[in-house]
Amino acid sequence: MLKIHQLHKSYPIGDSSLHVLKGIDLSVKEGEMVAIMGSSGSGKSTLLNIIGMLDEADEGEYILDGLPIKDLTEKKAAVYRNKFLGFIFQSFNLINYKTALENVALPLYYQGMKRAERQELAMFHLEKVGLTDWAKHLPKELSGGQNQRVAIARALAANPKLLLADEPTGALDTKTSYEIMAFIQQLNDEGKTILMVTHEEDIANMCKRIVRLRDGIIMEDTKVTQVRAEQYV
Amino acid sequence: MFDLDLWREIFQSINKNKTRALLSGFTVAFAIMLFTILFGIANGLENTFEKFFIRRAENAINIRFGTTSKPYKGLQIGRQIQPTSADLIYLKKEFGDNIEYISSKISRGYQVKYKKQKGGYTISGVSPDYQYIEKAEIEDGRFISLKDIYTKDKVCVIGRLVEEDLFLKESAMGKYIDLEGVQYKVVGVYSDGGGDSQERVIYAPYTTIQRLYLGNDDIGNISLTYNPNLSVDQALALVKDMTVKLKNKFDIAPNDQRGIRIGDGVLNAKKRLDNISSGLGALIPIIGFGTLIAGILGISNIMIFIVKERTKEIGIRKALGASPKSIVSIILLESILITAITGYIGLLIGVGILKAVGSSLERYFITNPSVNSSILLTATIVLIIAGAIAGFLPAKRASKIKPIIALRDG
Ligand SMILES: Nc1ncnc2c1ncn2[C@@H]1O[C@H](COP(=O)(O)OP(=O)(O)OP(=O)(O)O)[C@@H](O)[C@H]1O
Ligand SMILES: [Mg+2]
Numbered sequence: 001m002l003k004i005h006q007l008h009k010s011y012p013i014g015d016s017s018l019h020v021l022k023g024i025d026l027s028v029k030e031g032e033m034v035a036i037m038g039s040s041g042s043g044k045s046t047l048l049n050i051i052g053m054l055d056e057a058d059e060g061e062y063i064l065d066g067l068p069i070k071d072l073t074e075k076k077a078a079v080y081r082n083k084f085l086g087f088i089f090q091s092f093n094l095i096n097y098k099t100a101l102e103n104v105a106l107p108l109y110y111q112g113m114k115r116a117e118r119q120e121l122a123m124f125h126l127e128k129v130g131l132t133d134w135a136k137h138l139p140k141e142l143s144g145g146q147n148q149r150v151a152i153a154r155a156l157a158a159n160p161k162l163l164l165a166d167e168p169t170g171a172l173d174t175k176t177s178y179e180i181m182a183f184i185q186q187l188n189d190e191g192k193t194i195l196m197v198t199h200e201e202d203i204a205n206m207c208k209r210i211v212r213l214r215d216g217i218i219m220e221d222t223k224v225t226q227v228r229a230e231q232y233v
Numbered sequence: 234m235f236d237l238d239l240w241r242e243i244f245q246s247i248n249k250n251k252t253r254a255l256l257s258g259f260t261v262a263f264a265i266m267l268f269t270i271l272f273g274i275a276n277g278l279e280n281t282f283e284k285f286f287i288r289r290a291e292n293a294i295n296i297r298f299g300t301t302s303k304p305y306k307g308l309q310i311g312r313q314i315q316p317t318s319a320d321l322i323y324l325k326k327e328f329g330d331n332i333e334y335i336s337s338k339i340s341r342g343y344q345v346k347y348k349k350q351k352g353g354y355t356i357s358g359v360s361p362d363y364q365y366i367e368k369a370e371i372e373d374g375r376f377i378s379l380k381d382i383y384t385k386d387k388v389c390v391i392g393r394l395v396e397e398d399l400f401l402k403e404s405a406m407g408k409y410i411d412l413e414g415v416q417y418k419v420v421g422v423y424s425d426g427g428g429d430s431q432e433r434v435i436y437a438p439y440t441t442i443q444r445l446y447l448g449n450d451d452i453g454n455i456s457l458t459y460n461p462n463l464s465v466d467q468a469l470a471l472v473k474d475m476t477v478k479l480k481n482k483f484d485i486a487p488n489d490q491r492g493i494r495i496g497d498g499v500l501n502a503k504k505r506l507d508n509i510s511s512g513l514g515a516l517i518p519i520i521g522f523g524t525l526i527a528g529i530l531g532i533s534n535i536m537i538f539i540v541k542e543r544t545k546e547i548g549i550r551k552a553l554g555a556s557p558k559s560i561v562s563i564i565l566l567e568s569i570l571i572t573a574i575t576g577y578i579g580l581l582i583g584v585g586i587l588k589a590v591g592s593s594l595e596r597y598f599i600t601n602p603s604v605n606s607s608i609l610l611t612a613t614i615v616l617i618i619a620g621a622i623a624g625f626l627p628a629k630r631a632s633k634i635k636p637i638i639a640l641r642d643g
Binding site: 055075079082089102106107111154158 | 237238242245246249250545546548549550551552553554555556557558559632635636637640
């Protein structure tokens with residue numbers, strides 16, 4: 001699915017620069033569910049953003065689904081993001097003046113799908129996350145958990161190969177977190193490859209593999225037995 | 234291609250962010266309103282100038298003949314200069330295309346009667362061209378024709394007020410009026426924007442007047458219009474040339490001011506007014522253009538602000554696969570739409586204000602200030618272009634936003 005070799009990334013800070021990623025090697029196969037852990041500032045988000053083509057690496061190799069990702073034009077990057085990738089963020093990142101349904105339909109709009117068709121498909125995904133009745137509501141009228149479910153529906157709408165989640169449960173209470181995790185596990189069961197950043201050990205243990213970052217390198221990479229989230233819901 | 238979905242996106246964005254749209258729209262509306270009012274006032278001033286000339290064709294001049302005030306070539310002082318119809322032909326030949334219309338004008342006061350009504354009126358013996366020199370509008374019948382000139386018939390064309398005075402409620406057409414014992418058939422009635430006195434004149438063929446009252450070929454004075462394509466300066470030069478040639482023809486001393494006078498007073502006034510209005514004509518577009526630029530800068534600034542405010546949204550859209558082009562379209566079209574709509578509102582307000590206060594401005598030499606539809610059309614196109622210019626930089630900037638920077642929490 002993806003292969004990363006000796007990836008480096010620094011951020012300029014004033015005159016000096018902050019070396020955040022110092023040679024990351026990572027490969028993820030299709031159908032995996034990987035948790036990325038590490039202390040705050042260890043570069044988890046940076047790595048995920050590079051994988052999601054929201055940011056660019058300074059050095060190293062990154063191959064996504066057989067395609068080398070390097071020096072892409074904005075236009076090409078847009079197409080890849082739309083086709084390959086689904087994002088789930090800690091702060092949901094829904095468009096505040098659009099209803100749940102419109103938010104979910106947006107990636108389909110950028111795919112060039114017809115209006116009636118994308119409404120129908122968006123509705124189907126909302127149903128999947130159990131929000132049929134909330135389709136016409138604005139984000140501010142929904143709870144955090146509901147908003148994150150809208151975001152998941154949106155990430156799924158374009159049928160991406162890889163789902164990237166940066167602390168998807170970071171803004172949610174434990175019970176809601178487990179609900180969301182149950183969804184994500186279900187998606188993984190259905191075959192989606194999932195990469196998620198998290199701070200919480202219990203959430204990480206609901207994945208199948210844990211990658212730990214420290215000082216810009218991968219310190220530990222272990223397979224774990226997945227804890228099912230349904231049992232807590 | 235018309236992309237309904239794109240427009241839906243834009244309408245939603247404007248609709249859901251009304252304050253923002255209103256804020257940016259206000260600048261544009263205000264600029265366009267000022268622009269419209271300025272333009273209207275400029276037009277109003279121009280209308281005032283035009284009103285000065287409405288009495289006659291604005292290119293009309295009179296040649297008056299009098300008595301000499303200086304002896305010349307052995308000829309005595311106080312000699313009456315008397316042109317004949319041959320001089321009309323001479324002028325027409327000598328100055329060709331520089332003369333548009335030319336007519337003799339033999340004027341005298343007569344007592345005129347119809348049935349029990351009577352009054353004193355000026356009778357002018359003229360040529361058919363005179364209709365255009367005087368800007369007489371035919372209300373009924375016709376003006377003096379070339380045929381009348383040849384047949385020297387006793388026909389006349391009377392002013393609207395002559396008809397009102399003498400015929401009361403009757404129509405004058407085809408009736409006969411009595412000019413001190415001679416019966417003239419009324420073949421036409423005219424009106425004249427130049428005022429009441431202009432509509433109390435009776436026109437007859439100058440040849441008829443010559444036949445009945447003069448017994449010779451004298452033609453009184455000469456009225457003409459010069460070629461309207463001539464500039465004021467060219468027209469003044471023409472007048473000078475004409476004066477020299479006529480003085481030479483009638484053996485009048487070159488420095489004699491009395492024998493022949495060509496009325497160039499109007500031309501001189503026109504020259505002064507032209508100077509004023511061309512000054513204004515230059516100034517008003519500059520001011521108007523300035524306001525427009527200010528409007529564009531205003532909306533451009535606000536669009537930059539809007540892009541900043543929407544940074545996160547743009548980042549989200551990009552993460553979902555929005556191409557740079559689609560981002561540019563959204564910002565640009567929103568800018569154009571806001572500019573066009575609010576600009577148009579400003580235009581309507583401006584036109585409304587001009588209508589409301591228009592008539593009270595006459596004492597400031599502003600007559601009927603207004604903007605015509607071709608200016609409105611131009612303004613609309615300018616607005617759309619302005620919106621595009623104003624939105625272009627912000628849109629370009631928006632399309633360059635890196636999604637990662639836009640999405641960073643906070
Ligand atoms: N655009 C940037 N410019 C400068 N420094 C940056 C930038 N983005 C991130 N950093 C720095 O890089 C380091 C790694 O950031 P990153 O967001 O990847 O950490 P993280 O592991 O996700 O931390 P957290 O758990 O707090 O989210 C941090 O020290 C951060 O301050
Ligand atoms: Mg982070």
